[in-house]
Amino acid sequence: MSAAGPRRGRSPAGGSVAAIAASVGVQFSGLRGALAQQKSLAKYTSWRTGGRGDTVYVPADRDDLAAFLRQLPPGEPLTPLGLGSNTLVRDGGVRGTVVVLHNPGAVLAVADGLIYVDAGVACPKLARFAALHACAEAEFLAGVPGTVGGALAMNAGCYGGETWRYVVRAEVLQRDGRFAVRTPSDYAIGYRSVRRRDGAPADGIFTAAWFRFPPGNIALARARIKELLARRIATQPLGVPNAGSVFRNPEGDHAARLIESCGLKGHAIGGARVSEMHANFIVNPAGMASAADIEALIVHIRNTVREKTGIDLEPEVRIIGEAA
Numbered sequence: 001m002s003a004a005g006p007r008r009g010r011s012p013a014g015g016s017v018a019a020i021a022a023s024v025g026v027q028f029s030g031l032r033g034a035l036a037q038q039k040s041l042a043k044y045t046s047w048r049t050g051g052r053g054d055t056v057y058v059p060a061d062r063d064d065l066a067a068f069l070r071q072l073p074p075g076e077p078l079t080p081l082g083l084g085s086n087t088l089v090r091d092g093g094v095r096g097t098v099v100v101l102h103n104p105g106a107v108l109a110v111a112d113g114l115i116y117v118d119a120g121v122a123c124p125k126l127a128r129f130a131a132l133h134a135c136a137e138a139e140f141l142a143g144v145p146g147t148v149g150g151a152l153a154m155n156a157g158c159y160g161g162e163t164w165r166y167v168v169r170a171e172v173l174q175r176d177g178r179f180a181v182r183t184p185s186d187y188a189i190g191y192r193s194v195r196r197r198d199g200a201p202a203d204g205i206f207t208a209a210w211f212r213f214p215p216g217n218i219a220l221a222r223a224r225i226k227e228l229l230a231r232r233i234a235t236q237p238l239g240v241p242n243a244g245s246v247f248r249n250p251e252g253d254h255a256a257r258l259i260e261s262c263g264l265k266g267h268a269i270g271g272a273r274v275s276e277m278h279a280n281f282i283v284n285p286a287g288m289a290s291a292a293d294i295e296a297l298i299v300h301i302r303n304t305v306r307e308k309t310g311i312d313l314e315p316e317v318r319i320i321g322e323a324a
């Protein structure tokens, strides 16, 4: 749907743009994205479950997102979502506005020896683009099924690679709709963690980044991508809805090993189940799990591992919204 003006178009959820805008308390104008109200977020998460967003906006591009934010009342709660591959949306849904940032048409380019990428690009696309441009070390991104924005927010990593190691600078859209440029030195960056230097959560929405990967070889990079994907297919339950590793690995150990050692593989609550293939994955095999089932299983795993091993596993997945 094109939200070209407040009185034109129908939202994907069926309400008029004007009605939706009125409910948020603003008359939007000049938008090119898709605006919807009370829209299920299940299809925007890799667990394929969860509640609705009060208002959901899918921007056409970064300028459109900026225009949207400039018109959104400052008090309106705002939640960015990429491909939802690290997110559990509770069944009661998310109050305020959710912006869905994955954009298959987003830009990837080589500029001044760096790779420029819009945050809405999926990580595997960046990995293949880097390989095609004879870069090394971007291969790890081929198996991360999120957006570049999500990878920046999470400092996604695997197989020895980590997103921020290769970031030269990133563009952030602030809540007031203005862009700012940040460099790695603006953040305290750690294992699956990107915070401001003062310890506060990173603010704003990542809209783009410039990466520098070391020079490599096209054939070698492609072969490495193939090898890493084969490794994932052999070890992860990729055919059923999941959100990757649910818990962070504790220092010097693996969450999957601890969960397995507690006999939890295959343990199920409602439609949610600890994967038999990888104990740190919770799967939704029949697509029937509620977010409450998944969250209850997360709590059960955490309690059991704590009781049996004394280790408190910390969730890596982000849980948002309200219980039903």
Ligand SMILES: Cc1cc2nc3c(=O)[nH]c(=O)nc-3n(C[C@H](O)[C@H](O)[C@H](O)COP(=O)(O)OP(=O)(O)OC[C@H]3O[C@@H](n4cnc5c(N)ncnc54)[C@H](O)[C@@H]3O)c2cc1C
Pocket (backbone or CB within 6 Å): 046, 079, 080, 081, 082, 083, 084, 085, 086, 087, 101, 119, 143, 144, 145, 146, 147, 148, 149, 150, 151, 152, 153, 154, 155, 156, 157, 158, 204, 205, 206, 207, 236, 238, 242, 243, 244, 245, 318
């Ligand atoms: C099969 C599978 C395998 C996985 N393997 C790995 C792995 O090897 N390594 C790894 O690190 N992760 C892995 N993950 C988890 C996930 O893919 C990563 O965390 C990924 O970076 C999340 O990106 P996303 O776009 O899906 O983020 P989302 O789940 O949509 O969001 C995650 C968080 O980032 C925030 N966010 C999203 N976009 C932006 C933005 N543009 N600006 C600011 N904040 C934003 C959200 O608000 C949320 O808090 C895996 C997941 C699956 C399903």
